[in-house]
Amino acid sequence: MKFGHFDDSAREYVITQPDTPLPWINYLGSEAYFGLISNTAGGYSFYKDARLRRLTRYRYNNSPLDMGGRYLYLRDNGTGKYWSPSWMPTRTKLDAYECRHGQGYTVITSKFNGIKSSTRYFVPLGESLEIWQTTLTNESASSVDLSLFSAIEFCLWDANDDATNFQRNYSIGQMEIVDEVIYHKTEYRERRDHFAYFACSEKLTGYDTVREDFLGKYRSWNEPEVVESGTSVNTEAHGWQPIGSHHVKIQLKAGESKQVIFVLGYQENPKDDKFDPPGSQIINKKRAKAALEKYLKQENADKAFNDLRDHWTMLLGKLQVTTPDEHTNRMVNIWNAYQCMVTFNMSRSASYFESGIGRGMGFRDSNQDLLGFVHMIPERARERILDLSATQLKNGGAFHQYQPLTKRGNNDVGSGFNDDPLWLVLGVSAYIKESGDWSILDELVQYENETGSESPLYEHLQRSVQYTLDRLGPNKLPLIGRADWNDCLNLNCFSDTPGQSFQTTTNKDGTVAESVFIAGLFVLACKEMMGLFEGYKLKIQGSTNFNLQPSTFYSEAATEMEKTVWAAGWDGDWFRRAYDDFGHALGSKENSEGKIFIEPQGICIMAGLGVDSGNAVKALDAVAEHLATPHGIVLQQPAFSEYYLHLGEISSYPPGYKENAGIFCHTNPWIMIAEAIVGRGDNAFDYYKRINPSAREEISELHKCEPYVYAQMIAGKDAATHGEAKNSWLTGTAAWNYAAITQSILGIRPTLDGLEISPVIPASWDGFSAIRKYRGVTYNITVENPMHVCKGVATVTANGRQVSGSVIRTQDGEKEVNVKVVMG
Ligand code: BGC
Numbered sequence: 002m003k004f005g006h007f008d009d010s011a012r013e014y015v016i017t018q019p020d021t022p023l024p025w026i027n028y029l030g031s032e033a034y035f036g037l038i039s040n041t042a043g044g045y046s047f048y049k050d051a052r053l054r055r056l057t058r059y060r061y062n063n064s065p066l067d068m069g070g071r072y073l074y075l076r077d078n079g080t081g082k083y084w085s086p087s088w089m090p091t092r093t094k095l096d097a098y099e100c101r102h103g104q105g106y107t108v109i110t111s112k113f114n115g116i117k118s119s120t121r122y123f124v125p126l127g128e129s130l131e132i133w134q135t136t137l138t139n140e141s142a143s144s145v146d147l148s149l150f151s152a153i154e155f156c157l158w159d160a161n162d163d164a165t166n167f168q169r170n171y172s173i174g175q176m177e178i179v180d181e182v183i184y185h186k187t188e189y190r191e192r193r194d195h196f197a198y199f200a201c202s203e204k205l206t207g208y209d210t211v212r213e214d215f216l217g218k219y220r221s222w223n224e225p226e227v228v229e230s231g232t233s234v235n236t237e238a239h240g241w242q243p244i245g246s247h248h249v250k251i252q253l254k255a256g257e258s259k260q261v262i263f264v265l266g267y268q269e270n271p272k273d274d275k276f277d278p279p280g281s282q283i284i285n286k287k288r289a290k291a292a293l294e295k296y297l298k299q300e301n302a303d304k305a306f307n308d309l310r311d312h313w314t315m316l317l318g319k320l321q322v323t324t325p326d327e328h329t330n331r332m333v334n335i336w337n338a339y340q341c342m343v344t345f346n347m348s349r350s351a352s353y354f355e356s357g358i359g360r361g362m363g364f365r366d367s368n369q370d371l372l373g374f375v376h377m378i379p380e381r382a383r384e385r386i387l388d389l390s391a392t393q394l395k396n397g398g399a400f401h402q403y404q405p406l407t408k409r410g411n412n413d414v415g416s417g418f419n420d421d422p423l424w425l426v427l428g429v430s431a432y433i434k435e436s437g438d439w440s441i442l443d444e445l446v447q448y449e450n451e452t453g454s455e456s457p458l459y460e461h462l463q464r465s466v467q468y469t470l471d472r473l474g475p476n477k478l479p480l481i482g483r484a485d486w487n488d489c490l491n492l493n494c495f496s497d498t499p500g501q502s503f504q505t506t507t508n509k510d511g512t513v514a515e516s517v518f519i520a521g522l523f524v525l526a527c528k529e530m531m532g533l534f535e536g537y538k539l540k541i542q543g544s545t546n547f548n549l550q551p552s553t554f555y556s557e558a559a560t561e562m563e564k565t566v567w568a569a570g571w572d573g574d575w576f577r578r579a580y581d582d583f584g585h586a587l588g589s590k591e592n593s594e595g596k597i598f599i600e601p602q603g604i605c606i607m608a609g610l611g612v613d614s615g616n617a618v619k620a621l622d623a624v625a626e627h628l629a630t631p632h633g634i635v636l637q638q639p640a641f642s643e644y645y646l647h648l649g650e651i652s653s654y655p656p657g658y659k660e661n662a663g664i665f666c667h668t669n670p671w672i673m674i675a676e677a678i679v680g681r682g683d684n685a686f687d688y689y690k691r692i693n694p695s696a697r698e699e700i701s702e703l704h705k706c707e708p709y710v711y712a713q714m715i716a717g718k719d720a721a722t723h724g725e726a727k728n729s730w731l732t733g734t735a736a737w738n739y740a741a742i743t744q745s746i747l748g749i750r751p752t753l754d755g756l757e758i759s760p761v762i763p764a765s766w767d768g769f770s771a772i773r774k775y776r777g778v779t780y781n782i783t784v785e786n787p788m789h790v791c792k793g794v795a796t797v798t799a800n801g802r803q804v805s806g807s808v809i810r811t812q813d814g815e816k817e818v819n820v821k822v823v824m825g
């Protein structure tokens with residue numbers, strides 16, 4: 002069953018039924034000011050950091066689902082009947098309803114009793130504010146006298162404190178209502194230099210900022226007393242729960258339309274210019290007023306919206322493909338690319354499954370997210386790499402996450418995830434492959450954000466690799482530390498205390514448990530370093546101010562590690578997963594549960610292990626036999642049926658969920674890539690289709706999450722709800738699927754030397770075409786597959802020239818290259 006449909010030409014998903022299985026959300030904002038918005042206008046807004054600068058409140062885990070957001074109420078003053086044009090919160094049965102989610106905007110349109118209402122929500126580029134543009138049309142035969150009310154609930158900035166520290170917070174709320182603009186200024190009188198404002202383009206009939214006066218005692222958002230009575234109380238909040246509500250009266254003749262604009266914004270003032278007049282306690286509003294002056298005008302709001310659309314046309318235009326599969330086309334051309342941008346902006350901080358207060362920007366996560374968005378905005382990828390590497394520890398290790406507002410690493414979820422630093426190598430390499438900007442390796446970057454600790458980024462990468470070599474275990478495999486990519490494989494934790502964090506508890510010395518996954522990742526990172534070394538060496542042509550490892554270092558280290566993997570990490574038919582604190586293998590036939598894991602099969606083959614010997618094919622056949630399901634590939638089998646003290650969080654999950662044998666979607670593309678590496682395009686694409694959200698749209702009632710973005714997890718075959726997705730939006734699944742389909746299957750791959758085209762596609766395809774903008778050149782690519790092979794290129798021409806090999810080299814000054822690839 003579907004709850005809407007894709008409108009590919011508008012690049013929108015159109016939800017046509019408000020009671021979707023879960024709130025189906027979207028994101029507003031792309032730089033500093035962000036919002037989450039659901040299909041019924043639920044959600045919240047924040048500036049840069051969902052924990053430390055929360056503008057509006059949202060109650061997770063609420064009942065009814067998704068209560069609280071950017072609400073409007075309409076009231077027919079003739080009859081007294083009121084309703085929510087976004088369906089929630091009044092849940093009045095609407096005569097028509099449609100929610101269109103696009104890139105950075107959402108439009109909710111509905112009709113009730115002849116009144117059509119359409120509200121477009123978005124954040125203009127470069128601004129710290131959101132616009133709600135509401136157009137009301139009287140489609141009935143007679144005039145109508147309407148009241149329009151807005152309603153938001155302010156958050157007292159620190160979302161964690163706001164949700165817990167009531168003894169203080171009920172006393173600190175402060176407002177100013179001046180010139181019909183509602184200003185929220187809690188804590189502005191003391192150390193904060195920022196405030197929020199909420200304004201309306203129309204003359205107000207009234208306003209409210211005291212929640213209980215607006216709602217009425219013991220009432221909820223679905224039946225506010227003010228809306229019911231049609232009369233605002235004009236209240237000013239002192240403490241308790243400050244809200245913002247405007248009341249506008251609108252008369253519409255039959256057929257008449259009117260637009261009303263609301264602006265919710267965030268403003269910072271210089272510390273010495275906070276008050277006006279100076280010395281008073283009154284907010285200096287001049288900056289906010291300038292923004293309002295501009296955006297409460299329809300033509301300026303329209304222009305800002307058009308600019309946003311153009312911006313996305315430009316970003317998505319970096320790669321557009323036309324394949325025989327519509328799900329591939331719309332995911333690559335629109336939604337997967339868009340999700341990659343959102344994961345880049347949010348990391349794992351704020352979604353409907355991430356509360357915005359739990360996690361900051363992940364070190365590992367951000368490096369992987371880069372793979373998906375680097376072609377759209379290389380300059381922001383550069384900035385992100387430098388921010389991340391400045392938090393790197395001197396020993397080469399990493400804080401697991403950093404706070405976006407401060408850009409400082411924090412220990413809230415510990416450090417010592419021993420895979421973390423290696424992802425930096427992959428991230429930097431992906432950046433240079435895309436941009437050709439080798440200068441990033443010379444950037445002087447601090448360690449642990451300490452002044453005086455600066456060294457070239459290249460040296461950071463050396464230390465990342467050295468970090469693994471300094472931590473080898475009894476089998477010479479890398480020690481796992483707190484965990485590797487699988488945060489829940491906590492082999493040094495041994496926790497038997499309820500509620501204790503698996504992520505931060507360590508009670509073993511960490512000298513025994515090893516990871517085959519990190520070994521594979523290490524080989525991959527060494528291979529990337531070999532390429533980076535060559536380029537770096539050519540560039541510096543002389544000595545460095547640090548000890549540059551010799552050219553053979555990475556090839557020897559990789560070879561040595563590969564030997565170790567074959568000696569201790571190969572189980573006969575697949576790669577093992579790890580060794581536990583007792584020195585026992587995991588992910589081996591020796592185990593009764595957790596015999597085979599997906600991660601090492603993916604990463605080791607991606608690093609090239611077993612590709613020549615045939616062991617890679619063996620491992621992939623084992624994946625197909627033991628792990629593949631129609632809904633995707635599960636993380637491991639057999640699922641852990643009980644809690645194992647020595648394994649940690651992984652066995653804390655009921656079988657079939659999350660890391661305990663769920664379909665952890667992030668890992669599926671590794672298998673797609675591995676299948677492509679061994680040339681099995683049919684298998685690669687088959688796995689791609691199984692978890693492609695658009696291809697799963699028809700089973701939305703089972704899948705439950707949005708059909709336009711990937712979810713982190715789909716319940717595995719051991720689960721009661723096999724096929725049900727959770728944790729949509731913020732997941733490495735976005736970037737890795739994007740990489741798998743575009744770089745490995747379609748084979749359009751940036752390399753250090755230029756753009757390579759080397760497809761591994763389903764044999765049934767006649768071919769495909771693509772437009773790729775790369776390093777300032779537009780490549781118009783046509784791939785033909787007359788022999789119906791999965792892999793293999795017979796001829797390649799670029800602007801008519803025969804190309805040897807698969808990397809396309811441009812001639813000087815060429816801005817457009819027509820590439821024709823004939824497979825066979
Ligand atoms: C989840 C992991 C996640 C970790 C982050 C665990 O509970 O299962 O997927 O990475 O928390 O802290």
Ligand code: NOJ
Binds near residue numbers: 366
């Ligand atoms: C989600 C985390 O964000 C990611 O870093 C991790 O690799 C996976 N969970 C697997 O545990």
